[in-house]
Amino acid sequence: MxxxxxxxxxxxxxxxxxxxxxxxxxxxxxxxxxxxxxxxxxxxxxxxxxxxxxxxxxxxxxxxxxxxxxxxxxxxxxxxxxxxxxxxxxxxSYRKHTLAIDHITYGVAFAFAPYGPYWKYIKKLSTVELLGSQNLGHFLPLRTHEIQELLRTLTLKAKQNESVNMTDELLKLANNVICQMMMGIRYSGTDSEAVEAKNLVREVTKIFGEFNVSDFIWFCKRLDLQGFEKRYKDIHTRYDALLERVMSKREEMRRREGKGKDGKGKDFLDLLLDVLEDEKAEIKITRNHIKALILVSLLLYSLNPQ
Structure with missing residues (x-):
């Protein structure tokens, strides 16, 4: 022995x-x-x-x-x-996924997807359809209106001899244009959905940028030492409920008025719903794909001035 x-x-x-x-x-x-x-x-x-x-x-x-x-x-x-x-x-091109990113973006976010058919299709949809010259032309009155709103704000401030933070005002201008092109709501509006979207984007941006020890120490992955899991699950639940309301309203409007919107330009939500309803679409997407794509678009384009 x-x-x-x-x-x-x-x-x-x-x-x-x-x-x-x-x-x-x-x-x-x-x-x-x-x-x-x-x-x-x-x-x-x-x-x-x-x-x-x-x-x-x-x-x-x-x-x-x-x-x-x-x-x-x-x-x-x-x-x-x-x-x-x-x-x-x-x-x-691979981007590190954190637990918060995976959960909040349904695990299918375009910005964190590997290079492949899905990534290429969504990029083409965004650049050719949403940002194509014809669709951008349809949104010209919207952009003109937002610029006029900015000029009115500057004129009022000038008459009152008040200073203006141009960075904030230009960010608000960009945010309002992008949000309306994404899903038809005004980012700085007073309606509950616009305010809720603004607050959620702020919370998502914050939690995505915070250090979570569970993302870096392998044996801590199942341990929620800093309380992140409760936070990102709460954000996900509220965001999912918001997008379901927005999508349901848009689907009802499409059934009532048709998909063409009387020759008006289609926002990103309309384009994605077209793909969702198209049985012959090049790439099959789900409602979760749409929610994740809208969220990532808001994060990328709607920089929070506050």
Whole structure:
């Protein structure tokens, strides 16, 4: 028995030494010293971009970091950025999914989807249909009205000798145009749906940008140590209810008035409902796809001025 134990220990030690000396399949860029479990997280401060810059200054323009159990690379020169984002954009187009992103966007968000048929179809739908010259022409009166509203606001402020934050006003202008082109509601409007959409976008933007330890430490994935799960489930529930109301109203209007909207331009919601109802559509989508696409569009285009 003792002989078998010794033989087993020698065998396991040999295996350990063999595999510990094996060179990695790919050479990784340099990296700072790491710690068990957390990796290089201790090198990052509150302003992450400044931490990356400091590390790149010490270890080179391309460095390898392990953020908990997540591997990432930092490129610090225009040449490397072009190499990664332009020449090899498909290889590096994958975006890290967090638990909040997966849950709130139904796991099918266009902005976080891998490059493939679905991504290409939605991009074509957005650029050719929604942002095509004919559809943009239909929305010209809408844009003209919003510009006139901005000019009236500036005129009133000037008469009252009040200062104006032009960044806020221009963001409101862009938000109102985009929201009406997305789903027919005015972002700065007073109706409950517009106000609710504005508040939800603010909450989603905030939770997407916060650090959740469960996204980086693998054995914490099932542990809600910071209370994120309760928050993103609440946001998801409220957003789902809002979009269901908006979609139901639009579907009722389409049944009553028809899909053509009397020659008027179609907003993004109308375009997506057309695809949903088309049995011969190139890509099959569900109601969850529509909700996720509307949410991502609002996040991308409707920057919250407050």
């Amino acid at each position: 003792n002989f078998l134990v010794i033989i087993s220990l020698v065998f396991l030690t040999s295996l350990f030494l063999l595999f510990s000396k094996r060179k990695p399949k790919h050479r990784l860029p340099p990296s700072p010293p790491s710690l068990p479990i957390i990796g290089h997280l201790h090198h990052l401060g509150p302003l992450i971009h400044q931490s990356f810059k400091s590390l790149s200054t010490r270890y080179g323009p391309l460095i390898h970091l392990r953020l908990g159990s997540v591997t990432c690379f930092v490129a610090d020169t225009p040449e490397l950025a072009q190499e990664l984002l332009q020449k090899n954009d498909l290889a590096f």
